[in-house]
Amino acid sequence: KQEVTQIPAALSVPEGENLVLNCSFTDSAIYNLQWFRQDPGKGLTSLLLIQSSQREQTSGRLNASLDKSSGRSTLYIAASQPGDSATYLCAVNTGFQKLVFGTGTRLLVSP
Amino acid sequence: GAGVSQSPSNKVTEKGKDVELRCDPISGHTALYWYRQSLGQGLEFLIYFQGNSAPDKSGLPSDRFSAERTGGSVSTLTIQRTQQEDSAVYLCASSPRSDTQYFGPGTRLTVL
Numbered sequence: 001k002q003e004v005t006q007i008p009a010a011l012s013v014p015e016g017e018n019l020v021l022n023c024s025f026t027d028s029a030i031y032n033l034q035w036f037r038q039d040p041g042k043g044l045t046s047l048l049l050i051q052s053s054q055r056e057q058t059s060g061r062l063n064a065s066l067d068k069s070s071g072r073s074t075l076y077i078a079a080s081q082p083g084d085s086a087t088y089l090c091a092v093n094t095g096f097q098k099l100v101f102g103t104g105t106r107l108l109v110s111p
Numbered sequence: 112g113a114g115v116s117q118s119p120s121n122k123v124t125e126k127g128k129d130v131e132l133r134c135d136p137i138s139g140h141t142a143l144y145w146y147r148q149s150l151g152q153g154l155e156f157l158i159y160f161q162g163n164s165a166p167d168k169s170g171l172p173s174d175r176f177s178a179e180r181t182g183g184s185v186s187t188l189t190i191q192r193t194q195q196e197d198s199a200v201y202l203c204a205s206s207p208r209s210d211t212q213y214f215g216p217g218t219r220l221t222v223l
Contacts, residue, residue, distance in 0.1 A: 034211065034212070036214075041216075042216055042217075043115070043202060043214040043215050043216040043217050044202070044204075044214040045214070046211050046212070046213065046214075049210065049211050089154065091154075097142065097144075097159050097161065097167065098144065098156035098159055098167065098170065099144075099146075099154075099156065099212065100156070101146075101153055101154040101155075102153070103153040104153070
């Protein structure tokens with residue numbers, strides 16, 4: 001059974017810092033991996049999707065990497081801003097059309 | 112364009128009552144998913160619809176839960192004889208194919 005773990009569970013940083021969020025999964029047979037952000041009381045917003053054949057994806061200040069063989073992904077956020085404060089979730093698509101989510105990292109960026 | 116919409120946004124019900132939660136996917140998206148987000152449990156898959164194929168119901172926690180998708184568009188998740196452990200945020204997502212999923216804002220269900 002696929003299990004997804006995210007570390008740390010919570011992170012508090014001052015504005016401007018670069019930071020890394022970690023995601024690990026137990027079964028490397030994945031179709032793709034997706035990073036989402038969730039704001040309080042809101043749904044999920046897709047940030048980046050990495051196909052199993054890819055190593056990384058970039059969007060603006062965000063960069064996500066994937067090492068399928070070791071079961072790891074990282075989300076790098078450059079020059080963090082208070083507006084980045086949210087919960088970040090990674091989710092693995094095992095190919096059976098349902099995502100297996102991690103428990104998330106709660107990020108707080110202070111001005 | 113319009114995203115995934117869900118109604119109601121909040122629902123408070125008494126234990127034992129039935130509830131219906133509605134999801135309007137993005138127009139043209141063939142795939143539709145329901146997830147549940149419980150406090151301390153994270154997000155868990157419930158059910159998946161793809162076109163006219165039989166739905167994947169493998170995530171439904173009990174036979175009190177059911178879902179249908181009419182005309183390949185709107186979906187309704189029904190919970191019969193609600194229990195307190197059913198309290199959660201129910202999220203719907205749609206996808207143009209089996210790739211990026213676009214989520215709605217969710218319905219927060221509270222069972223008293």
